[in-house]
Amino acid sequence: MKIFADDWPRKILHVDLDAFYPAAEVLDDPELAGRQVIVGGLGRRGVVSSASYEARELGVHSAMPMAEARRRCPDAIYLRPRFSRYRELSRQVFAIFQAWSEQVEPLSLDEAYLDVTGHLSSPVEIAKSIRTSIRRKTGLTASAGVSFNKFLAKLASDFDKPDGLTVISPTDAEEFLRPLPVGMLWGVGPATAEKLIEAGYSTIGQISTAEPEALTGLIGRGGKQVWDFAHGRDNRPVERPSRPKSISEETTFERDLSSWHEVWPSLVKFAEDVGESLGRWSLSARTVTLKVRFHDFATITRSLTSGQMVRQSEDLLAAAKVLVGRVPLDGRRVRLVGLGVSNLEDEGDGEPSRDDFHTPQMSLWEES
Numbered sequence: 556m557k558i559f560a561d562d563w564p565r566k567i568l569h570v571d572l573d574a575f576y577p578a579a580e581v582l583d584d585p586e587l588a589g590r591q592v593i594v595g596g597l598g599r600r601g602v603v604s605s606a607s608y609e610a611r612e613l614g615v616h617s618a619m620p621m622a623e624a625r626r627r628c629p630d631a632i633y634l635r636p637r638f639s640r641y642r643e644l645s646r647q648v649f650a651i652f653q654a655w656s657e658q659v660e661p662l663s664l665d666e667a668y669l670d671v672t673g674h675l676s677s678p679v680e681i682a683k684s685i686r687t688s689i690r691r692k693t694g695l696t697a698s699a700g701v702s703f704n705k706f707l708a709k710l711a712s713d714f715d716k717p718d719g720l721t722v723i724s725p726t727d728a729e730e731f732l733r734p735l736p737v738g739m740l741w742g743v744g745p746a747t748a749e750k751l752i753e754a755g756y757s758t759i760g761q762i763s764t765a766e767p768e769a770l771t772g773l774i775g776r777g778g779k780q781v782w783d784f785a786h787g788r789d790n791r792p793v794e795r796p797s798r799p800k801s802i803s804e805e806t807t808f809e810r811d812l813s814s815w816h817e818v819w820p821s822l823v824k825f826a827e828d829v830g831e832s833l834g835r836w837s838l839s840a841r842t843v844t845l846k847v848r849f850h851d852f853a854t855i856t857r858s859l860t861s862g863q864m865v866r867q868s869e870d871l872l873a874a875a876k877v878l879v880g881r882v883p884l885d886g887r888r889v890r891l892v893g894l895g896v897s898n899l900e901d902e903g904d905g906e907p908s909r910d911d912f913h914t915p916q917m918s919l920w921e922e923s
């Protein structure tokens with residue numbers, strides 16, 4: 556391995572904290588070390604946000620209904636997320652990233668790409684130094700991937716989790732990719748992977764030797780990009796994000812859903828993700844919007860605007876609940892659901908602090 560990577564086209568890192576929420580809980584309560592720790596919604600319809608590696612061994616993963624997690628891990632410690640604490644740790648970690656590069660692209664509270672191309676130090680040394688700093692300053696462990704583009708850097712950081720460091724150099728890339736399953740290609744979700752596998756492409760190596768036109772015929776315009784990724788090519792820049800005017804999350808279901816009960820876990824996840832994004836930007840929102848697309852592609856949005864600024868996931872979820880109540884399904888099936896916020900403002904310093912077990916402010920969203 557060339558340590559200085561002088562001949563790499565770019566030097567990109569992907570750094571990702573290991574099981575961040577449970578790890579933060581263990582940090583603050585060392586008695587939890589080595590235990591199955593599961594963080595998420597504890598209500599009747601709660602979903603798992605993140606599970607410690609001990610719980611993952613029993614098949615618990617994020618977005619799993621909490622009831623299922625409890626079946627698999629009856630002896631685990633179950634905790635609600637404490638986002639204010641996670642944000643505090645996240646700020647310390649991002650300060651470390653920013654000390655090494657101005658080009659930092661956050662993916663979530665605990666994960667980012669860094670472009671260190673212009674740096675004199677080798678990217679491997681930078682990754683080692685970042686991992687050491689994170690451990691010293693926060694007590695948390697992070698995994699890092701070092702490569703010459705974003706796709707490979709992220710793949711690398713995932714390769715040896717937890718507490719790993721993996722390097723994929725330009726000369727190693729194709730060999731590294733060849734045996735991996737197609738589902739590990741960026742942008743290939745379960746449905747696309749299934750199509751590719753049915754057509755005889757189950758490894759990334761098989762994709763790389765295919766004709767790009769054959770892939771395009773199979774999965775559409777994304778086929779060329781998948782082919783490029785299979786060859787380890789990815790020109791996407793590491794982008795410093797600009798301050799958003801609105802934040803939203805949405806998903807199209809694999810099959811249309813016929814009840815709000817089935818849709819709800821997605822809204823719980825979105826409320827959490829949108830709340831996390833608001834926190835990252837130190838923004839609060841005045842308006843919450845629910846978007847629903849039905850099986851016949853008819854699409855509606857319903858919004859609530861509050862006199863008070865909100866940013867907590869619980870408040871977003873309370874709004875979602877009111878909005879869901881305004882959209883009777885009447886036999887229609889749900890193809891897509893989304894949750895978003897707009898009318899964003901910088902959060903003042905006078906924000907009332909709330910404890911982590913506060914009751915959502917249902918009154919904010921009462922029908923007027």
Ligand SMILES: [Mg+2]
Nearest residue numbers: 571572574665
């Ligand atoms: Mg992580």
